Amino acid sequence: MGQKPYIMAEAGLQFFGKISASISHEIKNVLAIINENAGLLDDFTLMAAKGMAINPDRLKTMAVKVMEQIGRADGIIKNMNKFAHSADDPIKGINLADTLELIRSLSGRFASMRGITLAPVHHANPTAVTTMPFFLENIIWLCLDFAMDTAGAGKTVGLACEETKDGARIKFSRLEALGEKTVDMFPTETEKALLDVLKAEVLIDLEAGEIILNLPKNIEA
Amino acid sequence: MRVLLVDDESELVSALAERLSFRGIEADWSSKCYDALTQMERKKYDLAVLDMKMPKMNGIELKKKMQEKFPDMKFIFMTGHGSEDNYRAGSAEAGADYFLVKPVDIDTLVEKMNEVLHK
Numbered sequence: 001m002g003q004k005p006y007i008m009a010e011a012g013l014q015f016f017g018k019i020s021a022s023i024s025h026e027i028k029n030v031l032a033i034i035n036e037n038a039g040l041l042d043d044f045t046l047m048a049a050k051g052m053a054i055n056p057d058r059l060k061t062m063a064v065k066v067m068e069q070i071g072r073a074d075g076i077i078k079n080m081n082k083f084a085h086s087a088d089d090p091i092k093g094i095n096l097a098d099t100l101e102l103i104r105s106l107s108g109r110f111a112s113m114r115g116i117t118l119a120p121v122h123h124a125n126p127t128a129v130t131t132m133p134f135f136l137e138n139i140i141w142l143c144l145d146f147a148m149d150t151a152g153a154g155k156t157v158g159l160a161c162e163e164t165k166d167g168a169r170i171k172f173s174r175l176e177a178l179g180e181k182t183v184d185m186f187p188t189e190t191e192k193a194l195l196d197v198l199k200a201e202v203l204i205d206l207e208a209g210e211i212i213l214n215l216p217k218n219i220e221a
Numbered sequence: 222m223r224v225l226l227v228d229d230e231s232e233l234v235s236a237l238a239e240r241l242s243f244r245g246i247e248a249d250w251s252s253k254c255y256d257a258l259t260q261m262e263r264k265k266y267d268l269a270v271l272d273m274k275m276p277k278m279n280g281i282e283l284k285k286k287m288q289e290k291f292p293d294m295k296f297i298f299m300t301g302h303g304s305e306d307n308y309r310a311g312s313a314e315a316g317a318d319y320f321l322v323k324p325v326d327i328d329t330l331v332e333k334m335n336e337v338l339h340k
Contacts, residue, residue, distance in 0.1 A: 032323035032324040033236070034324075040240055065232055065236075153277065
């Protein structure tokens with residue numbers, strides 16, 4: 001047996017671990033904000049018991065902040081749920097724009113830590129492909145990770161997907177710093193193994209500053 | 222006691238600062254590392270409570286920059302990361318005086334602030 005299954009298993013676990021750790025960190029932050037607002041409410045209650053007047057607008061502000069954080073946590077958990085279920089079916093029909101948007105959302109904290117903005121996903125129409133959803137998410141994440149490294153702090157990475165004659169493609173753009181040197185580092189053996197199993201290819205357009213991920217319409221065809 | 226709280230989650234540090242002020246602690250906050258450094262130029266702080274993971278500059282780097290200008294300043298780190306042991310070791314290595322995991326208990330924070338400043 002070749003090394004490919006091991007490389008892919010390792011890449012998959014690393015991907016799952018990184019995303020899970022990032023989600024847990026975000027949820028911890030949400031809980032910390034709710035904790036401080038509950039604490040403030042408790043402080044105000046103690047002050048009220050001592051005869052101090054409480055401004056109702058202040059209480060309203062705290063209630064709104066807690067509700068906002070609950071909405072934020074709900075969004076994080078919905079994405080976590082979608083991500084976890086992407087390993088349910090080895091092969092499945094998906095909308096590429098939805099998958100790209102999911103990875104964009106899951107990568108938000110990684111981007112923010114690097115001082116990078118991820119542009120909204122640009123797509124004209126739903127782009128349906130039949131593929132291996134978890135492996136696809138993994139390769140999108142690896143391409144995006146490399147794109148963010150290449151872009152550098154203060155930059156915006158563009159994301160787009162579209163149908164092609166025989167499948168679909170994802171573009172990671174606005175990568176002005178792409179050069180011969182950086183291209184030597186990508187794709188690595190890990191990305192190559194994923195591309196192979198997905199029957200996909202990565203092209204790098206130095207002039208346009210783009211990484212292009214080409215996918216077949218149907219991996220089973 | 223004058224304290225500067227720095228965390229990219231502004232909703233967290235603003236509420237924490239208010240709660241500390243109710244406990245007689247003069248607390249200012251910042252959600253950006255570079256703003257925190259500017260704030261320090263205007264006011265002298267005894268202690269900083271820093272999030273370990275922040276955009277552009279992590280808590281350890283920020284502590285180094287703060288300490289270059291104010292060598293006597295004390296530091297408490299906090300993190301939302303689950304891997305407490307790694308961060309406890311990392312923050313100790315970086316010279317933090319104490320380390321807390323989010324969500325932070327206000328009474329523990331105040332107790333540790335007093336301990337750190339009086340040790």
